[in-house]
Amino acid sequence: MTPAAAHIATAAAAESHGFLSPTGIEIAFLLVGLVTFGAAIVTVTTKQLVHAALWLVATLGGLAVEYLLLTAEFIAWVQVLIYVGSVVVLLLFGLMLTKAPIGRSPDADSGNRWAALTVAVASAAALVWVVVDAFRTTWLDLNGAAAGSTAVTGASLFQNWVLPFEALSVLLLAALVGAIVLSRKAKADAAHAASTTSLPSARSEKEEAR
Helix, strand or coil, X not given: CCHHHHHHHHHHHHHHCCCCCCCHHHHHHHHHHHHHHHHHHHHHHCCCHHHHHHHHHHHHHHHHHHHHHCCCHHHHHHHHHHHHHHHHXXXXXXXXXXXXXXXXXXXXXXXXXXXXXXXXXXXXXXHHHHHHHHCCCCCCCCCCCCCCCHXXXXXXXXXXXXXXXXXXXXXXXXXXXXXXXXXXXXXXXXHHHXXXXXXXXXXXXXXXXX
């Protein structure tokens, strides 16, 4: 088959699948997106911190599956290794070091849900607008190398985006150090409180002995 005939066959196959006749990948993309959106809603609405961290794993894992369906395997594995494997583990370590409650925590809800919802909607709208405006006139060469392949994305990441990549690692390290500092401060406060409460009891015992 000549290249011209192959191009015509590809165009005909693309035209046969319209908005009302989605492919299997498009249906899977929609279903995974709905599951990911539901997991994200549960993440920000649950009052159990540990459950929120576990639902965050489901949310980030769903995003990784979406990247795989978009043939961006490098971004998908970065999502799994960095966010699921590092950020969530860091959150769980922070919860353990700060001795966060395992069950329902009334303090997890600050009562500013409408303000948070407004900020979230505004941030989502700004992000969508920035992405659409940035890629409005960008066209992908379907006959060339995959735009989301490991080679193309890795070269772009480590050539043009090295500083943000390293800044993320410093941010994770700072969060871990902060959790350790908070846990040590809580232990010091507890020891100081125990020592101050034991002094009056010791004095009363001495006075009783006299």
